[in-house]
Amino acid sequence: MPIEIHVSRAGSHDALLMAAIHRSCFATAWDEAAMAQFLASPEVLCLIGSVADDPGGVMGGLLIARKAADEAEILTFGVAPLCRRMGLGRALLQAATQLLSACGAKRLFLEVEECNAAALELYRSFGAEPVGRRPGYYEHGAHAAIFSLAL
Numbered sequence: 815m816p817i818e819i820h821v822s823r824a825g826s827h828d829a830l831l832m833a834a835i836h837r838s839c840f841a842t843a844w845d846e847a848a849m850a851q852f853l854a855s856p857e858v859l860c861l862i863g864s865v866a867d868d869p870g871g872v873m874g875g876l877l878i879a880r881k882a883a884d885e886a887e888i889l890t891f892g893v894a895p896l897c898r899r900m901g902l903g904r905a906l907l908q909a910a911t912q913l914l915s916a917c918g919a920k921r922l923f924l925e926v927e928e929c930n931a932a933a934l935e936l937y938r939s940f941g942a943e944p945v946g947r948r949p950g951y952y953e954h955g956a957h958a959a960i961f962s963l964a965l
Contacts, residue, residue, distance in 0.1 A: 817865055819902055821909040824860040824876070826853050832862060835876045839892030842953055852889070857881050859913055861905045865897045872897060877906040877920070879914060886914045886965075888924040891933075903936055911940065915965040922965055925951065925958040937961050 824832055829849040837843035848941045863875035874897030878889045888910070895905045914922060924947065926933045942961040951958035 819863065819865055819900070819905045820940050821861055821863040821875075821902075821905050822827045822860045823913075824853060828848070828860070829853055830887055831873055832860065832876050832878075835862070835873060835894055836875075836890065836892060838888075838894040844890065852878050853855055855880075858889075859886075859910060861909055861913075863893075863902050863904055863909075865900050865902050875902045875906050875947055877910050879910055881914060881917060881919050884920040886919040886922045888922065891924070898932070903932075904939075907936065907940060911957070911963070911965055917919065919965050922963040924961050924963070927952060936958070 819881050829846045829908055832849040833844060833846040837851070848907075849860075853860050857880055859879045859881065861877045862873060864873045866872065874894040875892065877891045880889055889908065891903070911922060924937065924942065926937065928947075940964040944959055945962045946960035948958040948960065
């Protein structure tokens, strides 16, 4: 049976789910209160995604982006380990670029840990170009690569 991917805008009732997904993706996770703040902000786009090979589905990904004027930035983007390499990250990023572009964003900025090969490959496949670097950006000392994507 083929895998089905579904991406939708998160609603105020999704804060707890978003926190759980974030916790599965990152060592330092954002809690339900932080997610609720993002969900309440009109300039923030919150997406959640699921993969399913049966009718139940597994919520396994999220993307949060903030738009300001004609630019946007990804604040966090993650896919739970059990849902990786299935196309969910690509579907989340595709939905985000379409929605942000439709509301006037011309450019999307994102940061990624330099050793995250899967994320680097994904961003480059969308045409994102490296524009900078943040040494020691992450809590554990890893460097961040900064990318820019024309929408």
